[in-house]
Amino acid sequence: xxxxxxxxxxxxxxxxxxxxxxxxxxxxxxxxxxxxxxxxxxxxxxxxxxxxxxxxxxxxxxxxxxxxxxx
Numbered sequence: 001x002x003x004x005x006x007x008x009x010x011x012x013x014x015x016x017x018x019x020x021x022x023x024x025x026x027x028x029x030x031x032x033x034x035x036x037x038x039x040x041x042x043x044x045x046x047x048x049x050x051x052x053x054x055x056x057x058x059x060x061x062x063x064x065x066x067x068x069x070x071x
Contacts, residue, residue, distance in 0.1 A: 009061040
């Protein structure tokens with residue numbers, strides 16, 4: 001059985017990960033919510049969209065999340 005390592009940025013509050021945010025939502029949850037909203041609440045599509053984040057580096061997660069979530 002493969003054991004993965006948690007990506008630190010995914011587990012941080014938005015306000016901890018990004019200086020532009022004051023949101024207490026965890027980055028992983030904010031991304032999940034973003035994908036659910038953008039695909040009509042299709043859980044299967046959201047799972048597929050979130051899967052790549054598990055193998056990204058923290059800097060990749062940060063860059064992608066900022067591009068998607070910064071308002």
